[in-house]
Amino acid sequence: MPTMPAVAVTESLPITNPNSLVDVDLPVPTPGQNDLLIEIRAISVNPIDVKIRQGAGTPSEPLVLGFDGVGQVRAVGEAVEDFAIGDEVWFAGDRTRQGSYARYTLVDHRVAARRPGTLAAASAAALPLTAITASEALCEHINLGGDDAFLMVGGAGGVGSMAIQLARVLTQGPVIATASRTESDEWCRRLGADATIDHHRPLAEQVQQLGVEGFQGILSAYSSGREADFAEIMAPFGRLVVIDAMPSLNTNAFKPKSLSMVAESMFTRTQFHTSDIAEQGRILARVADLVDNGKVRSTMTKCFKGINAATLREATELVESGHTIGKVVVEADAW
Numbered sequence: 001m002p003t004m005p006a007v008a009v010t011e012s013l014p015i016t017n018p019n020s021l022v023d024v025d026l027p028v029p030t031p032g033q034n035d036l037l038i039e040i041r042a043i044s045v046n047p048i049d050v051k052i053r054q055g056a057g058t059p060s061e062p063l064v065l066g067f068d069g070v071g072q073v074r075a076v077g078e079a080v081e082d083f084a085i086g087d088e089v090w091f092a093g094d095r096t097r098q099g100s101y102a103r104y105t106l107v108d109h110r111v112a113a114r115r116p117g118t119l120a121a122a123s124a125a126a127l128p129l130t131a132i133t134a135s136e137a138l139c140e141h142i143n144l145g146g147d148d149a150f151l152m153v154g155g156a157g158g159v160g161s162m163a164i165q166l167a168r169v170l171t172q173g174p175v176i177a178t179a180s181r182t183e184s185d186e187w188c189r190r191l192g193a194d195a196t197i198d199h200h201r202p203l204a205e206q207v208q209q210l211g212v213e214g215f216q217g218i219l220s221a222y223s224s225g226r227e228a229d230f231a232e233i234m235a236p237f238g239r240l241v242v243i244d245a246m247p248s249l250n251t252n253a254f255k256p257k258s259l260s261m262v263a264e265s266m267f268t269r270t271q272f273h274t275s276d277i278a279e280q281g282r283i284l285a286r287v288a289d290l291v292d293n294g295k296v297r298s299t300m301t302k303c304f305k306g307i308n309a310a311t312l313r314e315a316t317e318l319v320e321s322g323h324t325i326g327k328v329v330v331e332a333d334a335w
Helices: 047-054 121-125 128-142 158-170 182-191 203-210 227-233 279-292 309-320
Strands: 003-008 022-027 035-045 069-076 088-091 104-108 112-114 150-153 175-178 195-197 215-220 234-242 260-263 300-305 327-331
Touching: 035 088, 035 121, 035 309, 047 309, 069 104, 069 121, 088 121, 088 279, 112 279, 121 300, 121 327, 128 158, 128 215, 128 234, 128 279, 150 158, 158 175, 158 182, 158 215, 158 279, 175 203, 182 195, 195 203, 203 227, 215 227, 227 234, 300 309, 309 327
Parallel strands: 150 175, 150 215, 175 195, 215 234, 234 260, 300 327
Antiparallel strands: 003 022, 035 069, 035 104, 035 327, 069 088, 088 112
């Protein structure tokens, strides 16, 4: 059986430990009927990779992380009709199977799409997971449009960087982001935010100074304990979408304005094999068009070279620092 190089977790260790991510050789996976076998060109490192590694314990077999990926189709399953060998694609992966920290990975063809032709592989690899997360939040949960006002809490992060751009496409209303550093403020404004506010300070006074009467939608990466703060600045019947953990939820703060809250996970469709699983492929196709039409730009801010354990430990340590802007990408050397 042919093998391939991959990077895996064999035990949960701090990322500074040389054994936290290790180089392994694994069998090249065989596509199922709905699968694409993709040779990886570039990947990105996401906070979810960190969480899974930290909680992995001692897996019974090497655990290959990685969700975002860009690569070339090398084989297709029997039921695949819309992709062919040689196609350049991008995808955001699936928590139920091995990931993209490898030379080859399997992806259900329904959650992949042809990648933007105007971006290099590394630049494209920054986008898929955050594009799906932001699109599901803004289009499906908030239904942002018209002249709706939108607030992104955590604007300089990976999801925030994509949500600002998509919101700018969807609404004619004010697009505001939170940022606590000068470089974060500048980044958010370059992506299309009309203004920024500081999420380390009470929000209502800052929002009032901007002249925004109430947000129809808020997407938040920093949510715990902020229900009252959010409720004060939301419009009646507004919608809050959270992508982080909220150990407790004070729904009383939401009742006077009939506000709603939903937790967003872009893995839901693949984890539970929902009937509309192909919507993720359609989202990526739409975002590819936005990129190629100049309406969305890559959020890559750091690119490492070489998909191997040493490089991925370095990239992961940067992500774990919590101070990154945009996305951290790792590009494959020639396999």
